[in-house]
Amino acid sequence: MRADAAATRLRREISAGDFAPGEKLNEVAVAARLGVSRNTLREAYAMLAAEGVVERIPYRGVFLVTPTPADVDDLYRVRATVEPACLLWGDDPDTAELQGIVAEARESLEAGDLAAVAACNQRFHRRIVATSGAPSLAEFSDRMLARMRLVFLLVTRFEPDFHADYVEQNARVTELVAAGDREGAAAALRESLLATAQRIIAILESAESTEK
Incomplete structure (x- = not known):
């Protein structure tokens, strides 16, 4: 699965309510869930971050955005x-x-x-x-x-x-x-x-x- 396909699937799962605002996305668990490498997942995260869906917090990880x-x-x-x-x-x-x-x-x-x-x-x-x-x-x-x-x-x-x-x-x-x-x-x-x-x-x- 390519990074864009992984990002699309994550979007769908977010839209379905599988994740909550502010939730940390565990890299190992999500990569296993999607069946992709961690490098591919990081590329997908970067796409979602550019869209305002997730945010990467230094030394803490990737989290779903909490809307303001x-x-x-x-x-x-x-x-x-x-x-x-x-x-x-x-x-x-x-x-x-x-x-x-x-x-x-x-x-x-x-x-x-x-x-x-x-x-x-x-x-x-x-x-x-x-x-x-x-x-x-x-x-x-x-x-x-x-x-x-x-x-x-x-x-x-x-x-x-x-x-x-x-x-x-x-x-x-x-x-x-x-x-x-x-x-x-x-x-x-x-x-x-x-x-x-x-x-x-x-x-x-x-x-x-x-x-x-």
Whole structure:
């Protein structure tokens, strides 16, 4: 396995919640888990460090980044620009697929499966980006979502049902898409993303002040 493939797999595992923000990545254990040499793993770590997913601390090792309010502001500014643009100018969204994701999220929420609700939310936003028809943008989005997953893992420590509110917000975007109102869908999505950023920042700042 090459370093880029190892980095891709680590991103996916981070997105799946297999690691926690601030967790130390044991080089020997992770290399064995991926089936790569330690040199290859170090190259993969360097790629993830350049993306802001991990950080190397001298004499201590490699750790997953713990997102800050500034990180959240940056990530959501990007998302609030890119995702609505995909709805406005991308290929026609697969309305049935979006409706299916929303229906699955509602069922998961009713069953109390918050992890499944979060997974549905990620799938929903991936499908929005996929309407761009640009593989390079989809790859960029996957990198963003790995960082976002760290944000969500941190936030749900304080609000376990954090993702619940976004089921109906995604449903509203889907309704507008189904009605052929791309501008309305894009505006609703942008508003949702910017409001989410402020909500997360408030949660993190409250947690920081409590810990002091």
